[in-house]
Amino acid sequence: MSSKSGNVYGLTLLCPIIDDPGAIPSHDLQIRAHLAKLSLGPDSPFAVAPGTHLARLVVLDDVIYVGAPSCEEHLNSKYLVFESNCDGDRDSYLTGLARKIPDALDAIWSHCVGYPDDGARNIPAFLQYMKRCEIETTFFFAPVNDKTRTQTLVALRNKAYIAHFIASHQGKPPAEIQRNIGALYARLKSLPDPEPAAIQVSRKMATGGRNE
Amino acid sequence: MSKLNASDIQGFSLRGYNLPFARFLFLHFTNAEKGRLLLTRLLPLITTGQLWDKKPDATLNIAFTHRGLVALELPLATLISFPPEFQLGMKARGTILGDVGLNAPDHWDKVWREDHVHVWLAINAQSPEALTTCFTQMQTLLEETGGATLLDFQDAGAIPIDGQFTTKEHFGYTDGFGNPDYLGVCRDTQPGQGKLMPGGTWAPLATGELLLGYADEAGELPVAPVPHLFASNGTFMVYRKLHENVGTFREFLNESGKRYGTGDDKTKEKLAAKIVGRWRDGTPVELSPDAPDAAIVNDPNRNVDFMFGQDLAGTRCPVGAHIRRTNPRDAFGFDGRLVHRRRISRRGLPYGPVAPPEDQPVDPRELDQADRGIVFMALNASLSRQFEFVQQQWISYGNDAHLGNEKDLLIGHHGEGERFGIQGDTTAANPPFFCSNLPNFVELRGGDYFFIPSITALGMLAMNLVDPR
Numbered sequence A: 001m002s003s004k005s006g007n008v009y010g011l012t013l014l015c016p017i018i019d020d021p022g023a024i025p026s027h028d029l030q031i032r033a034h035l036a037k038l039s040l041g042p043d044s045p046f047a048v049a050p051g052t053h054l055a056r057l058v059v060l061d062d063v064i065y066v067g068a069p070s071c072e073e074h075l076n077s078k079y080l081v082f083e084s085n086c087d088g089d090r091d092s093y094l095t096g097l098a099r100k101i102p103d104a105l106d107a108i109w110s111h112c113v114g115y116p117d118d119g120a121r122n123i124p125a126f127l128q129y130m131k132r133c134e135i136e137t138t139f140f141f142a143p144v145n146d147k148t149r150t151q152t153l154v155a156l157r158n159k160a161y162i163a164h165f166i167a168s169h170q171g172k173p174p175a176e177i178q179r180n181i182g183a184l185y186a187r188l189k190s191l192p193d194p195e196p197a198a199i200q201v202s203r204k205m206a207t208g209g210r211n212e
Numbered sequence B: 001m002s003k004l005n006a007s008d009i010q011g012f013s014l015r016g017y018n019l020p021f022a023r024f025l026f027l028h029f030t031n032a033e034k035g036r037l038l039l040t041r042l043l044p045l046i047t048t049g050q051l052w053d054k055k056p057d058a059t060l061n062i063a064f065t066h067r068g069l070v071a072l073e074l075p076l077a078t079l080i081s082f083p084p085e086f087q088l089g090m091k092a093r094g095t096i097l098g099d100v101g102l103n104a105p106d107h108w109d110k111v112w113r114e115d116h117v118h119v120w121l122a123i124n125a126q127s128p129e130a131l132t133t134c135f136t137q138m139q140t141l142l143e144e145t146g147g148a149t150l151l152d153f154q155d156a157g158a159i160p161i162d163g164q165f166t167t168k169e170h171f172g173y174t175d176g177f178g179n180p181d182y183l184g185v186c187r188d189t190q191p192g193q194g195k196l197m198p199g200g201t202w203a204p205l206a207t208g209e210l211l212l213g214y215a216d217e218a219g220e221l222p223v224a225p226v227p228h229l230f231a232s233n234g235t236f237m238v239y240r241k242l243h244e245n246v247g248t249f250r251e252f253l254n255e256s257g258k259r260y261g262t263g264d265d266k267t268k269e270k271l272a273a274k275i276v277g278r279w280r281d282g283t284p285v286e287l288s289p290d291a292p293d294a295a296i297v298n299d300p301n302r303n304v305d306f307m308f309g310q311d312l313a314g315t316r317c318p319v320g321a322h323i324r325r326t327n328p329r330d331a332f333g334f335d336g337r338l339v340h341r342r343r344i345s346r347r348g349l350p351y352g353p354v355a356p357p358e359d360q361p362v363d364p365r366e367l368d369q370a371d372r373g374i375v376f377m378a379l380n381a382s383l384s385r386q387f388e389f390v391q392q393q394w395i396s397y398g399n400d401a402h403l404g405n406e407k408d409l410l411i412g413h414h415g416e417g418e419r420f421g422i423q424g425d426t427t428a429a430n431p432p433f434f435c436s437n438l439p440n441f442v443e444l445r446g447g448d449y450f451f452i453p454s455i456t457a458l459g460m461l462a463m464n465l466v467d468p469r
Helices: A027-037 A090-100 A102-109 A123-132 A149-169 A174-190 B032-045 B066-071 B084-088 B091-097 B128-145 B246-259 B265-276 B322-326 B334-342 B364-369 B383-395 B455-462
Strands: A008-016 A052-060 A079-087 B021-029 B058-064 B119-125 B148-157 B235-244 B349-351 B373-380 B419-422 B433-436 B442-452
Touching: A008 A090, A027 A052, A027 A102, A052 A149, A079 A090, A090 A102, A090 A123, A149 A174, A149 B433, B021 B032, B021 B066, B021 B128, B032 B058, B032 B128, B032 B148, B032 B455, B058 B066, B058 B128, B066 B084, B066 B442, B084 B091, B084 B383, B084 B442, B091 B383, B119 B128, B128 B148, B235 B383, B246 B265, B246 B364, B246 B433, B265 B322, B265 B419, B322 B383, B334 B383, B373 B383, B373 B442
Parallel strands: none
Antiparallel strands: A008 A079, A052 A079, B021 B119, B021 B148, B058 B119, B058 B442, B148 B349, B235 B373, B235 B442, B349 B373, B419 B433
């Protein structure tokens, strides 16, 4: 397996979180507090930065003992897990992040062991740090195909327009369909590329069932 | 395990009685001691799962809400050992079940809006006379013992057509196919009713998917209250009164049917079939995609024996069809194993006046307003893992079926801008089709979660013997 699937790169980082009994609140709680407030919309740093299909940040405290017959094990450190499915190759993606959202990166990773003192603005040191934390990605986010983020967003937008067109034109005379599909095609071609994370489907699904 | 002790299990838990008349009584305990006296008098009258030589004139079964068990003053250690969703009750699970908007509690019948129901007491009967006799007997018992007050009751019954009772519901579909088989439950098994085995044969599901106290499909005991004796041979029931907007349904079928395919009466019926996955006579669309086939419906070896694995694109049975959503069989891969822990047993019956035939012009709003629908009752060992999962993930959402946010067309609660896709192919007889401007065909009018105890457990309740230590 490899961290590459066609043109999409799967970046997985395990970054040890600073263990400092003197830090109150602890660094892992500080990361949690910061992540809890991160936007999921178009102003999310990973929507602003180029090329991210999906980014996920997880604070991994420890592995949990679930009872026999498994054996009890523990991690040596708490980790920040970063997973991203992104366009292109790793170095140019990380460089893009560092150029576009350095403050957002520093706010998260400054709680991690070995992160450069001068943060993401020191691009060579930042790249070296992130690469040191990388582990191989073997599974990708299921819907990721071999298209770029922009191609995917355009395709999703077009699909929504076309589905609406079909639903409103079923049973209409062929001449009318032909005329309107030409207009739809011209319209789609004229639209600007959609912004990442701009389409927010509200799905009010409560938790508490056996579905999480 | 070879055979269950059917005489310790309520008959309603093991099988549908197929009796045409029913009345469901909703009781409220006023006093624990008198309530126990009532249960003592009821105990010998409860119908067990023992096989009949002759069908009785009427059957009697009983179940309790968590509030009811609190009112009977069960030990706290027992009360808090019930699964949380049962303790909370159905109303409190509304956001999970999608019981919002038109389905929210402020639209429910009064008896369900107020949290007073403690007991579900069910009479199923051969005739209206037998029903009345049993009902009168229950009223007398309530008066004599002072054990509970009758808050309300719900009548239900099979719909007669040409003098014969049928398994039709008010939209015109033949209902009640495909309840699962369980290990140890004695009944005539049909291919297609249990779980799919490698090699394409069918086997009964583990008993613990229905009854507490037995291993389930994961080889575990279902979450159940203590002590074990109190839980064992019991099950959980969801009771939902589902109002059917028959006028809206007929109007939708007529209007959409005109735009589907060639737009004649035949395609209207085909659209009705594609929505549910069965033609209205009950023929599975997967087995007979072009026309209903009475020979299949009437053959118990064929009418539930089908799979979707060869039809992943949904060109025969649409991916979002009701019966495919609620029992996807092998559609999700892994030889169908993803559905074994999501099965429920249904015991539904229609209620309300029979609607006039479809060819009679009736104002659709008038049809909608009549108090008619289905009393949906489903049994399972775990309300959250089985019923709630199906309701939330497969009825009110489409992701598992690769349908995004699409809901079940027939019973989903629809909002603005929703669509329902019917897959097709390039032939004129089977075109793809989008339904849009989706109305709400079904509205919830109330209900709750109930515990159906074993006969032993009912005796323990009656004699105040529930001891969790």
